[in-house]
Amino acid sequence: MSQVVQPTSIYDKMLRVTGTILVATVWTSALIFGLYILAFYAAALFDGDVARWNKGLPNLYNPEQPAATIGIGVHFAAGGVILILGCIQLLEKVRARFPAFHRWTGRVYIVACLLTSIGGLVFIFLQGTVGGTVMSIAFGLYGILMFVAAVETMRHAMARRIEQHRAWSLRLFALAIGSWLYRMDYGLWIFLMGGVGMKDFFGPFDYFMDFWFYVPNLVVAEVFIAKYQLFKSPIMKVLASLIVLIAIGLLALATYFFTKHYWSPPIIDFFVG
DSSP states (O other), X not given: OOOOOOOOOHHHHHHHHHXXXXXXXXXXXXXXXXXXXXXXXXXXXXXXXXXGHHHHSTTOOOTTOHHHHHHHHHHHHXXXXXXXXXXXXXOHHHHHXXXXXXXXXXXXHHHHHHHHHHHHHHHHHHTOOTTHHHHHHHHHHHHHHHHHHHHHHXXXXXXXXXXXXXXXXXXXXHHHTHXXXXXXXXXXXXXXXXXXXXXXXXXXXXXXXXXXXXXXHHHHHHHHHHTOGGGGSHHHHHHHHHHHHHHHHHHXXXXXXXXXXXXXXXXXXXXXX
16 A cells, blocks of 8 residues: 655745755855855965965964964865855755765865864964953864864764764764854844944953854754754744744845955955956
8 A cells, every 4th residue: 555645734845945045045155255265364375475364363373383374274275165065065966966976075075174173273272262261262172073073974974874974964064164153143243233242352242152153053953963853843844934034134134244345355356356
């Protein structure tokens, strides 16, 4: 006896459409930010003019700490790669139709994640962050978590433990977009609240952001991995769709703000100028 296929409800369609738009928004914004990193920070490294890093973020380049400069340079160059490749790795259709492409880009992605975490940790260990002890601890923990997630993602893939591999790859992606979300959150806060609580990375909002840019991401990833039954009810699907729509609007607003004022000039200069 054939199994009856349940029709897709309007609530499922709402969640699917809003989820697709959210992924497209995240991918577009992360891609622009990844291009900005490569066009500004990585290009400065290859041009031998790393002193201009300090125009983007203060105290990144210290001529008395060449090893720290190399570390943060590797961090930025590899970080641009993971932002560009990250969303591709999660696309189910790409994994199913082009498994070889998924495996090879996955290897590049994993190596880039490892280099990003190692480069950032080297910089923190040798020079520290601009936000002092609290930021150094938070960012150091972030780097360690990314390193662990990258290793576990690779280890389970090599052992053909697909479910564990997918779970860890989701955790890794949640961490990998942290640097992008860090800018998004700051952009929204400045745009909506005028920067209240910000004080040269030592204000209350700055301390809050030291952890906020990656801890909630991991919580959301765990929710998706666990597949909580709570989200199967129509009410929760509608609520989730509304939350996703709000997130889309806020991300689009922050992307516009950063692209217009910070990201587009270096990108245009790199590719056109």
